[in-house]
Amino acid sequence: xVKISIVIPVYNCEEYVRQSIKSILxxxxxxxxxxxxxxxSTDSSSQIIRQLQTEDSRIIILQQENQGAGAARNLxxxxxxxxxxxxxxxxxxxxxxxxxxxxxxxxETLQTAVCGSKRKTFRNGKIFDTEVFEHTxxxxxxxxxxxYKDIQCDYNYQxxxxxxxxxLDHNISFPNYRRFQDPPFFVRAMYEAEQFYIAETYLYCxxxxxxxxxxxxxxxxxxxxxxxxxxxxxxxxxxxxLFNTTLERLEYDFGNIIYQNILFGDTRLLEGLxxxxxxxxxxxxxxxxxxxxxxxxxxxxxxxxxxxxxxxNRIHRAEKIYLYGAGMLTNYFIQWLGKNGLxxxxxxxxxxxxxxxxxxxxxxxxxVLEKYRPVEHSLILVTAGVNFHRDIEKRMLQNNIKNYxxxxxxxxxxxxxxx
Numbered sequence: 001x002v003k004i005s006i007v008i009p010v011y012n013c014e015e016y017v018r019q020s021i022k023s024i025l026x027x028x029x030x031x032x033x034x035x036x037x038x039x040x041s042t043d044s045s046s047q048i049i050r051q052l053q054t055e056d057s058r059i060i061i062l063q064q065e066n067q068g069a070g071a072a073r074n075l076x077x078x079x080x081x082x083x084x085x086x087x088x089x090x091x092x093x094x095x096x097x098x099x100x101x102x103x104x105x106x107x108e109t110l111q112t113a114v115c116g117s118k119r120k121t122f123r124n125g126k127i128f129d130t131e132v133f134e135h136t137x138x139x140x141x142x143x144x145x146x147x148y149k150d151i152q153c154d155y156n157y158q159x160x161x162x163x164x165x166x167x168l169d170h171n172i173s174f175p176n177y178r179r180f181q182d183p184p185f186f187v188r189a190m191y192e193a194e195q196f197y198i199a200e201t202y203l204y205c206x207x208x209x210x211x212x213x214x215x216x217x218x219x220x221x222x223x224x225x226x227x228x229x230x231x232x233x234x235x236x237x238x239x240x241x242l243f244n245t246t247l248e249r250l251e252y253d254f255g256n257i258i259y260q261n262i263l264f265g266d267t268r269l270l271e272g273l274x275x276x277x278x279x280x281x282x283x284x285x286x287x288x289x290x291x292x293x294x295x296x297x298x299x300x301x302x303x304x305x306x307x308x309x310x311x312x313n314r315i316h317r318a319e320k321i322y323l324y325g326a327g328m329l330t331n332y333f334i335q336w337l338g339k340n341g342l343x344x345x346x347x348x349x350x351x352x353x354x355x356x357x358x359x360x361x362x363x364x365x366x367x368v369l370e371k372y373r374p375v376e377h378s379l380i381l382v383t384a385g386v387n388f389h390r391d392i393e394k395r396m397l398q399n400n401i402k403n404y405x406x407x408x409x410x411x412x413x414x415x416x417x418x419x
Contacts, residue, residue: 003031003104004084004161007076009069010049011039013090016207018048023093025056029101034059035076036090040066045090070174070181077167084161091207092158095120099203103161106199110145113163114189114196118142119156123208130206132156132198135245142200148190152241154230154249157186159204166193179219180226183246187230191237217269220261223254224272231276235283247280251291259295267385270296271328307408314405315342318379324350324392324404325384326357326366333383333407334362348372350380352395369395380404 006024010017017036024034036049038061046061053059062075069089077085084107088094096102103115118140121130132140134155166172170192174185190196215223227250234243250258262269277290289297315321315337323330326349337343349366351357357366382392382404389406396404 001031002033002082003029004086004100005033005035005076005080005082005164006086006088007035007037007073007080008088008090009037009039009072009076010041010045010090011066011069011072012041012043012045014041014043014045014048016091016093017045018052020088020090020093021049021052021059023095024088025052025058026097027094027100028098029104032058032100033080033082035062035079036060037062037064037072037076039064039069039072068176068178068181070178070185071176073185074173074176077164077173080164083164085164085167086161086203087158088204089158089206091209093205093207095202095205099199099201100161102199102201103203106197107161107163110197112145112193112195112197113166114160114193116140116160116196116198117201117203118198119159119204119206120202121206121208127205130156132159135248136241140198142198145195145197147195148193149239152234152239152245153190154183154187154242154245156204157182157189158206160186160196162189162193175226175229177222177226179215179223181222184226184229184233187233187242191233191239215257215261217261220258221269221272224250224258224269224276227254228272228276228279231279231283235279243283247290250276255291255295258292262292262296267329271385274328311407312340312342314379315345315381318345319377320347320375320379321345322348322350322372322378322380323364324369324380324382325388326351326361327384329385329407330361330383333381334364347375347378352392369399372399372401374401374403378403382406 008020021034024032036059038046049059049061053061062079064072064075073087084104099117103117106115116132119130119132120127133151133153136151136153138151167189172185172188172192174181227246230246231243234246273290273292277293280290281287323333323346330349334343337346346364349361349364350369350372351366352369354368359366380401380403382389384392
C-alpha cells in the first residue's frame with residue numbers, strides 16, 4: 001500500500017534533482033512513491049532520475065512537453081496512488097528523516113485531511129527557520145490544531161501533506177499558470193479542509209537561488225491571473241485577511257515586476273490589473289488605485305495632456321464617430337467621451353464578427369464591419385487592444401476604409417487610474 005505520493009515537477013534542474021529525490025528516499029516511512037514529472041527538460045535531469053530509478057523502484061518518471069510546474073503537478077496528482085499527497089520542487093529537499101512518518105501518523109490518528117510542518121530556508125550556505133504562516137499575524141507552533149479561517153495563509157504549501165480524497169472530492173488542482181499557480185491551489189485546499197494540524201517536525205527546506213527567477217510578459221500575465229483568482233476567492237468567502245495579504249503581494253512583492261513587464265503591444269496584463277483594481281476599490285470602499293496602475297499613471301501623465309487635447313479637437317472636427325471594438329477598452333473610452341461631452345458624436349460600435357457581441361453597448365448600436373458604409377466627415381476610432389491592431393488594419397484595407405485612427409492604449413489606462 002502506498003501511503004504517500006510525493007510529486008516533483010522537474011525542469012532543467014540537473015544541479016539539485018539528485019539531492020531532492022534522495023532526501024525523500026531516506027525517509028523512515030517506506031510506503032511511498034516519488035512521482036517525477038519531467039516538464040520537457042533539455043539538460044541531464046531526466047538521465048539523473050532514470051539512474052536513481054534503477055536503484056529504487058519507488059521512483060516513477062512521467063514525461064510531458066514543457067507546460068509549466070502547475071500542469072506537471074496536476075499530471076502527478078492524477079497518477080498518484082498514495083492516500084496522501086505531498087509536493088517537492090526539484091531544487092529543494094526534505095529535512096527530518098521521520099517527518100513524513102510523523103505527518104502521516106498525525107493525519108491517521110486525528111483523522112485530519114491536512115497536516116503541516118515547520119520549514120527552513122537555505123541561502124548563501126546557511127540554513128535558517130522560515131515562518132510557515134508567512135505574512136500573517138500567527139506563528140506556527142508544533143502539535144497544534146488551527147482553523148484556516150483564522151490563519152488565511154497563502155504560501156508554503158510544500159510544507160503540508162494533503163489527503164488525496166480532499167483534493168479529488170473538491171476538484172482541486174493547480175491552474176495552468178507559469179507563475180503564482182500554487183497559492184490558488186493551496187488556498188482552496190486549506191479552505192475546504194477547514195482545519196489542519198502542524199506537526200512538531202521539519203519537513204521542507206526551500207533553496208533560495210540567486211539570481212531569482214525572471215518574469216517575462218507572459219509569466220507576469222499569469223502572475224496577475226493567480227493574484228486575481230485569490231482575491232476573487234477571498235471576496236466570495238469573506239476572507240478579509242487573505243484579500244489584504246494578496247493585495248499587499250500585488251502592490252509590494254510584485255508591483256515593480258508587473259510594471260516593468262507591461263508591454264503596450266499586449267493589453268492582457270493591463271486588463272488584468274484593471275479588473276483587480278475594480279475589485280479592490282469595491283471591496284475596500286475607497287478610490288485609491290493599486291500601485292502598479294499608479295506607476296503607469298506617473299509614467300504617462302507627462303505626455304497624456306497634449307495627446308488628449310489633440311484627440312478632442314479631431315473628434316470635434318468630425319461630424320460622426322464610430323468606435324471599433326466591443327471590449328473593456330471601448331467601455332472606458334465611452335466613459336471618457338461622456339466626461340468631455342462628446343458621446344453624442346457616436347453613431348455606432350463596429351466589430352469584426354457578430355459572434356458573442358451584444359446588439360447594443362451603452363445604447364449604442366453594434367454593427368459588423370462588413371455592414372459599415374463610410375460616411376463623409378466621419379471618423380472611426382479603434383479602441384481595441386494593440387494586439388488586435390494588425391488584424392483590424394488588414395480588415396480596413398480589405399474594405400477600402402481609410403478614415404480611422406488607432407487610439408493609444410496608455411491614454412485609456414490613464415483615465416481609469418484615480419490616485
